[in-house]
Amino acid sequence: MKTLKPYLFVAPALIVFIVFSIYPILNTIFLSFYEWDMISPTKEFVGIKNYQTLFRDVKFYQTLSNTFVYMLLTVGLGVILAIALALFLRKDTRINKFMQNLIFTPYIVSLASISFLWMWLMNNDFGLLNYLLSLVGVGPIDWLGNPKVALISLVIISVWKTLGYNTLIILSALQSIPKHLYEAASLDKATKRQTFFKITLPMISPTLFFLTIVSIIASFKVFETIQIITNGGPQNSTNTLVYSIYEYGFQFYKIGYASTIGVVLLVIISIFTIIYFKLLSKKVHYQ
Numbered sequence: 001m002k003t004l005k006p007y008l009f010v011a012p013a014l015i016v017f018i019v020f021s022i023y024p025i026l027n028t029i030f031l032s033f034y035e036w037d038m039i040s041p042t043k044e045f046v047g048i049k050n051y052q053t054l055f056r057d058v059k060f061y062q063t064l065s066n067t068f069v070y071m072l073l074t075v076g077l078g079v080i081l082a083i084a085l086a087l088f089l090r091k092d093t094r095i096n097k098f099m100q101n102l103i104f105t106p107y108i109v110s111l112a113s114i115s116f117l118w119m120w121l122m123n124n125d126f127g128l129l130n131y132l133l134s135l136v137g138v139g140p141i142d143w144l145g146n147p148k149v150a151l152i153s154l155v156i157i158s159v160w161k162t163l164g165y166n167t168l169i170i171l172s173a174l175q176s177i178p179k180h181l182y183e184a185a186s187l188d189k190a191t192k193r194q195t196f197f198k199i200t201l202p203m204i205s206p207t208l209f210f211l212t213i214v215s216i217i218a219s220f221k222v223f224e225t226i227q228i229i230t231n232g233g234p235q236n237s238t239n240t241l242v243y244s245i246y247e248y249g250f251q252f253y254k255i256g257y258a259s260t261i262g263v264v265l266l267v268i269i270s271i272f273t274i275i276y277f278k279l280l281s282k283k284v285h286y287q
Contacts, residue, residue: 025266028259028262028263028266029259029263030259031043031255031256031259032050032051032256032259032260032262032263033045033046033047033048033050033256034046034255034256035049035050035254035256035257036255036256037253037254037255038249038253038255039253043256046256050256050257050259050260051260053257054257054260054261054264059236059239060244060261062236062239063236063239063240063241063244064241066151066236066237066238066239066240067220067240067241069151070151070154070155070158070219070222070240071216071219071220073152073155074155074158074159074162074215074219075212075215075216075219077155077159078158078159078162078163078166078215079166079208079211079212079215081159081163081166082163082166082167082169082170082211083170083208085103085163085167086167086168086170086171086174087174087200089167089171090171090174090175100164100167100168100171102164103163103164103167104164104165104167104168105164106160106161106163106164107161107162107164107165109161111161111224111225112224112228114157114160114161114225115157115224115225115228115229116228118153118156118157118160118229119144119228119229122143122144122153124140124141124142124143124144124145127143129141129143130143144229144230144234145234146234147234147235147237148237150230150233150234150237150238151237151238154222154225154226154229154230154238157225157229158219158222158225162215162218166211166215169207169210169211170204170207170208170211172207173203173204173206173207174200174204177199177200177203177204181199181203182195182199185198185199212276213273213276216272216273216276217269217273220240220241220242220265220268220269221242222240222242222243223240223242223243223246226238226239226240226243227243227246232244232247241261241264241265241268242265244258244261245258245261245262245265246258248261
């Protein structure tokens with residue numbers, strides 16, 4: 001009985017993991033080899049037909065490109081701006097504490113509410129952003145209707161929402177750096193640039209590593225803002241893999257094809273994560 005106790009303790013968590021993680025993944029792979037409309041009681045086995053159709057679809061490659069551009073911009077801008085803001089708010093003052101609370105507020109607001117707010121801000125006719133631009137003589141920008149600008153607009157929304165969370169995480173890492181390291185650097189007459197790249201950046205690298213991985217996964221899963229604001233348009237310019245899965249699965253009822261896109265997304269995230277861990281985990285410095 002004693003040998004069974006450890007397994008009994010982990011059994012609930014293991015069951016939940018299998019039911020809600022492993023089974024959906026295996027079922028998605030299974031459905032990708034079938035044609036099914038979610039209404040018919042039978043599924044038609046088509047082999048790799050769904051994969052062949054997908055990789056011949058020009059729209060899929062545009063969607064894939066949108067997903068990677070969105071990921072690179074949101075993760076890159078989100079982490080870089082968070083580092084700059086954390087360094088600016090590093091001192092323990094009342095104003096900085098107020099600013100920390102202020103910038104964190106968007107993170108706790110629902111994404112649906114934020115989407116509607118930014119729809120008003122970016123409105124082509126009466127939006128606040130275009131009004132502010134008009135004050136400096138810049139013409140109105142069709143933030144959500146121009147295919148060349150729409151994806152950038154979604155990136156702005158995403159970065160604005162997560163910036164406060166990223167900043168506070170990095171700020172906590174900055175405050176945990178031993179002060180004697182900076183004192184030693186000061187005695188050695190190190191410049192601010194040398195101090196940042198030789199002390200600050202290596203010491204917060206575990207936090208940056210965590211934030212980057214979490215941000216990459218979150219960027220691949222973007223859905224709410226696209227569904228509420230653009231519906232993948234205009235001209236498929238804001239469509240991403242996750243929204244495409246929803247579109248084919250729950251609007252066109254092509255469950256097999258949607259599952260195929262889901263498998264491709266799973267493979268991409270897995271490969272990206274493995275490569276990232278292999279290449280950058282060696283650059284992480286733990287105390």
